[in-house]
Amino acid sequence: MMNVFKDRIKSITFNHVYYNYSYISSDKNFKDLSYWLQSLRKMEKSYTDLEFGELKFNLEDWYYKIGGKEITYHYHTDYLMTPGQAATELGISNCPFNMSVCFFVYIP
Secondary structure, rough: OOOOOOOEEEEEEEEEEEOHHHHHOOOOHHHHHHHHHHOOOOOOOOOOHHHHHHHHHHHHHHHOOOOEEEEEEEEOOOOOOHHHHHHHHHHHOHHHHHHHHHHHHHOO
């Protein structure tokens, strides 16, 4: 995944895996992993943010199913947006955007 999205992701860290052996050895795991790998293989050189998001979501879903507890993505800073840029892209002002982010994201 990092090879395909090297313009977005610097690295991915997988921590704290408590293996779910019954899922790992299941047909469901084989199907889920095969689907994810086929999706990644079908990607063209140009891909959309939606395709990136779907692959990222499916990787996370699979990782948590096998017993993973923590996954961290390290992005290139030029790929990330500031809150002001995100608000502009969404067509809203900074205040509603910041309130929404603070509502859904716990910031210690």
